[in-house]
Amino acid sequence: MHVSDLPDRSQDYLKAIWTVTEYSGGSAPLGELAARVGQKTTTASEAIRRLANKGLVKQEPYRGVMLTPKGRELAVAMVRRHRLLETFLVRALDYTWDEVHEDAELLEHAVSDRFLARIDAYLGHPDRDPHGDPIPDAQGRVEKVEGVSLAAIGEGESATVEQIDDRDPQLLRYLADHGVVPGAHLTVPGSPVAGVLRVKVGDNEVTIAETGLEDIRVQRGD
Structure with missing residues (x-):
């Protein structure tokens, strides 16, 4: 099948x-x-x-x-389509990372394996999409991203952003505006207060609602 x-x-x-x-x-x-x-x-x-x-x-x-x-085999094929298309839209057509999800959702049902292979080659066979999600290769192999949600990072700990779920465009725009993107290093100076967590990214302090913390996966440590 x-x-x-x-x-x-x-x-x-x-x-x-x-x-x-x-x-x-x-x-x-x-x-x-x-x-x-x-x-x-x-x-x-x-x-x-x-x-x-x-x-x-x-x-x-x-x-x-x-x-x-x-x-799993078929699901990985769909994930590959979606993430390659998101990457193509950002790199080739100047989409922002908060715009790509909806259009990739539409396009992923129509692309052929040949077209997808051409996109993959054109992009240089990327292994991560704009949100940090691993892109399965043509054989269905997927990099396993170790990490925890930002909600698991305690007071005084530091972490590096690995992945951010692409389903909430408003959250993505907010995070991008404040430098919370894959590869960014952050620290958590305190515990959540009134449903909001403060994090430091470089010299900037950012507040993130607890409801969005599960959408952000990080690696503990420097």
């Missing part, structure tokens, strides 16, 4: 499962999948049932959704 043999919405769910589990390291809750794909939970449940019938996912009560080996 090729990923293009699946309906667009099934492709979306496979990619969403991969993305959620990539950040959490566990299974993907049905409610979060529904939110990412923009559907009701009941609709998401039916979509997951169809994927399970194809042998692409497994769902256990109270434990969320996991990809089977075949489902």
Whole structure:
């Protein structure tokens, strides 16, 4: 089975499962999948049932959704499409990193393997997209990014930004304006106060709502 043999919405769910589990390291809750794909939970449940019938996912009560080996193969193919397209839009067409997600979501269902290979070669075979997410190679190999969410960094600790989830354009614009981008070094001078965490990036101090901390993955230390 090729990923293009699946309906667009099934492709979306496979990619969403991969993305959620990539950040959490566990299974993907049905409610979060529904939110990412923009559907009701009941609709998401039916979509997951169809994927399970194809042998692409497994769902256990109270434990969320996991990809089977075949489902992982197809999900990685979709992730590769999405992240290469985001990188192309930024590097070749001067998109900003907060603009690319929506257009990549549309384009990823239409590109051929040949077109994607040409983009990959044109870009010099990048291994990370503009948000720091690893780009799977043509054989489906994916760099494993070690790290924790910014929420796990305690008072007085320092860290380097690795990945930032691309689903919230407003958060991405805010972070870019304040230098919180992949590769940036930051320190956490104190604990969250009133739902807001203060971090220092160079000489600048930035406040980030606790609701956005899980979208930022960092490596501890200098």
